[in-house]
Amino acid sequence: MYYIPGLTMTRSLLFLLVVLAIGFSSCNSCKENKKLSKEFDIPDSLKEDNPIPISSAVIDNMIGNIASPIETAAVIKGLNIGFNKDLIAKTDYADNFNTNFHKALGLGMYGCDLGYLNMYGKTSLVIDYISTIRNLADGIQVGQFFDFSTLKRLATNNENIDSLVLISQQSMTRIDTYLRENNRSNLSIVIVAGVWIEGLYITSMVSQESGHKRMREAVGEQKEIINLLMPLLNHYKKDPNMAKLIKDFEGIKVLYHEVKITSEVGEPTAVEENGVLTIKSNDIQTIDISDETLAKIIDKVKEIRLKLLKG
Amino acid sequence: MKNKFLIFAVFLFFLGFSGTAFAQTEDELVEICGMIAKEATYLKDFKIRLDAGDPPPLQRFSVILKKDIKYRFSVCNSKDLEGKVILELFDNNRLIATTYVIATGKDFPSIDFICQKTGAYHLSFKFKDGKPGLAVGLLSLVETL
Numbered sequence: 001m002y003y004i005p006g007l008t009m010t011r012s013l014l015f016l017l018v019v020l021a022i023g024f025s026s027c028n029s030c031k032e033n034k035k036l037s038k039e040f041d042i043p044d045s046l047k048e049d050n051p052i053p054i055s056s057a058v059i060d061n062m063i064g065n066i067a068s069p070i071e072t073a074a075v076i077k078g079l080n081i082g083f084n085k086d087l088i089a090k091t092d093y094a095d096n097f098n099t100n101f102h103k104a105l106g107l108g109m110y111g112c113d114l115g116y117l118n119m120y121g122k123t124s125l126v127i128d129y130i131s132t133i134r135n136l137a138d139g140i141q142v143g144q145f146f147d148f149s150t151l152k153r154l155a156t157n158n159e160n161i162d163s164l165v166l167i168s169q170q171s172m173t174r175i176d177t178y179l180r181e182n183n184r185s186n187l188s189i190v191i192v193a194g195v196w197i198e199g200l201y202i203t204s205m206v207s208q209e210s211g212h213k214r215m216r217e218a219v220g221e222q223k224e225i226i227n228l229l230m231p232l233l234n235h236y237k238k239d240p241n242m243a244k245l246i247k248d249f250e251g252i253k254v255l256y257h258e259v260k261i262t263s264e265v266g267e268p269t270a271v272e273e274n275g276v277l278t279i280k281s282n283d284i285q286t287i288d289i290s291d292e293t294l295a296k297i298i299d300k301v302k303e304i305r306l307k308l309l310k311g
Numbered sequence: 312m313k314n315k316f317l318i319f320a321v322f323l324f325f326l327g328f329s330g331t332a333f334a335q336t337e338d339e340l341v342e343i344c345g346m347i348a349k350e351a352t353y354l355k356d357f358k359i360r361l362d363a364g365d366p367p368p369l370q371r372f373s374v375i376l377k378k379d380i381k382y383r384f385s386v387c388n389s390k391d392l393e394g395k396v397i398l399e400l401f402d403n404n405r406l407i408a409t410t411y412v413i414a415t416g417k418d419f420p421s422i423d424f425i426c427q428k429t430g431a432y433h434l435s436f437k438f439k440d441g442k443p444g445l446a447v448g449l450l451s452l453v454e455t456l
């Protein structure tokens with residue numbers, strides 16, 4: 001039988017354990033510092049002729065969830081419109097993304113496609129997209145925020161789709177946060193632009209194919225979004241790649257002048273049911289878009305999206 | 312007695328080894344908030360860290376909400392600081408929803424918002440009575456209408 005030595009020995013053991021604990025904690029800090037210093041080896045601010053970055057707080061206030069692949073896909077799925085594989089960008093196009101700018105743009109576009117795939121639970125296709133996204137994320141030194149191994153496991157085993165959506169979204173949020181907090185907001189905005197154009201493409205194509213009134217409105221309501229996105233892009237217009245993107249998006253924006261959006265403010269009502277408070281805004285928003293304008297927007301979006309995919 | 316002392320020592324060892332596990336991180340709060348949001352689909356999280364102040368300091372964010380979608384806003388406080396977060400949703404300067412109803416003094420860990428107008432909305436977070444706090448707000452999608 002093993003007996004614990006005397007109190008003095010126990011105290012010695014306690015001392016040893018505390019020393020070990022401090023030692024382990026210090027080692028962890030060392031690792032983190034090492035990792036951080038590695039991440040900062042090649043700051044984009046030194047490699048590119050960037051303007052003064054917009055502060056993280058300002059971007060937080062402006063960007064929000066300016067382009068969300070989940071909402072776009074949820075609206076489409078909510079209308080019982082089936083999944084269409086032909087709407088998402090083929091991963092072969094990723095070879096065309098060679099600069100940081102284009103990698104960020106591709107990251108946004110494929111991130112949007114991933115949201116669409118996830119919402120429909122198309123796990124067999126997901127792996128190809130998460131591999132492509134990881135490569136693009138690595139290319140702009142943010143791969144560590146994309147939880148590739150968990151996503152691959154969830155997709156391979158066809159596990160919980162909710163977790164797949166959650167981790168995909170969180171990975172994209174972490175990339176975005178990291179870029180903004182490290183004076184790389186220019187790339188964060190390019191990712192947002194990528195998500196937006198791909199989301200608008202999917203929405204446009206679904207609108208064209210289904211003819212559904214809500215999808216038509218979904219195309220029209222992007223007038224609100226492009227009006228918020230353009231000032232963010234314009235802040236970096238000195239970058240030649242950004243200038244080209246702005247020119248392309250201006251071609252879409254001008255078509256939106258013909259879309260009329262009117263709103264009537266309603267009085268919100270609140271209902272508490274089973275401990276959940278639900279507030280309804282009671283606003284009335286009307287989105288008026290003619291067949292001709294819709295067709296022009298769809299054609300333009302197709303053209304710009306293909307151009308961007310070709311690099 | 313000696314056994315108890317040893318157990319206490321081992322406890323102290325793990326406390327020292329994983330000191331951070333006892334202070335809630337923002338990522339842990341996001342996870343807890345996700346549980347509060349239940350079956351809704353995660354869209355975005357907002358990390359709130361504010362000092363004490365009078366009037367209570369605010370942290371603001373903008374979000375784009377889309378027509379005909381029911382959203383859920385959930386909040387979760389860190390147990391390490393005393394502040395209890397209040398979320399307020401504004402359309403321009405018009406308060407349209409909050410997790411703390413002054414009239415009843417009732418706090419809601421999550422509220423649902425049925426959006427009927429696509430556009431930019433503003434989220435404002437503060438801690439009750441201007442106490443210092445750490446919290447997370449979560450925006451998630453409940454359903455399309």
